[in-house]
Amino acid sequence: MTMTYDAFKAQGLSIDMTRGKPAAEQLDLSQALIDDVGRAGFLSRDGIDCRNYGHVLGLPEARELGAQLLGLPATQVVAAGNSSLELMHDALAFAMLHGTVQSGPWGRAGEVAFLCPVPGYDRHFAICEALGIRMIAVPMNDDGPDMERVESLVAADPAIKGIWCTPLYSNPTGAIYSRETVRRLAGMPAAAPDFRLLWDDAYRFHHLTDERYTTPDIVAACAEAGHHDRALVFASTSKVTFGSAGLALFASSPRNVDWWQRCVSVRTIGPDKLNQLRHVHYLRDRAGLERLMDRHRAILQPKFEVLDASLHALLGDVSDVSWTKPKGGYFVSLFTPDGMAKRTVELAAQAGVVLTPAGAAFPYRVDPRDRHLRIAPSCPNTVQIEQAAMAIALSLRRALDEGARQ
């Protein structure tokens, strides 16, 4: 490599690669949501005045749009506020405080544990930590969690009440759950009768290649296996329209939707139906959303390509270093030799490139092998991505040199 770590640092750059946020250019794609506020008005198709209280499960046409997007009946889809993470938090908080359709409050029944495929999404783990749910890490493979491990743990321990799943283009490895993985998750015997799949379909529409990958309908798969209430599905348009003013969706069995209604009615008199109405006007249907996602892809794909090419050029010759080339989603996982991730992140920060803290993708923020880095290339431009890749490569090489000298 021509550049040295010290020369890189001397440039005094400041690049933030910490979170997978849409770039401003992507947010601009949905500017019509703001510009057309007046045109969308406040009356729904059925004459509901969206300015007023009510419709705790969402505006009927927003639920219908959600149903098209998720491939489920509208009666099983709830249209909510702007954040699916908030709904995941609520689902677990409701289960802890009020119980589920099969059980009393989890929080009063002794220890509650959740399986966490790793590397995984740090905010899933933060919810567990905040609610006092013990996290058990299980390895994540390219086709989903290590099912042998999952099945044996879930069958044996009634304290294990669920597992976090990001079935498509998983955060942060880009894993795509196979049909077989989905079938096994739906059908596996669980010691806890109220075992739940927290099915976070955050990247359902976020393709980076010509192929629009899909995963099987988990609600149907669970019903077929006789576990009607096992899957709680979440999605949102946070990375379709606006990260802080999108439309979040919850979907599940009819009984779980009733349960949701009972619990959520205590918390709110109704969601922001004006935003739901605007989304229905703007996106219209699944085809409308897919057209918009093609435009996102046109912005994102070159960034992922630049990152991959830069890593190849800069780290291709370093043994025990690998990274993912995701077919969708927002992240690349880079694996360093054992014991090098923390130091690499530290050195990169000193050189002006802030990465997600090493360990963030693991329960309690501990990567037992200290080798995983999550790289989020969506927000920076391609020049910054090249610079960030350079910082990562130089920092990792320096960390390896330091290790060799010790």
Ligand code: PLP
């Ligand atoms: N789930 C996953 C896997 C994510 O990566 C993210 C954001 O990065 C979210 C959920 C957040 O979703 P929302 O904006 O709908 O709360």
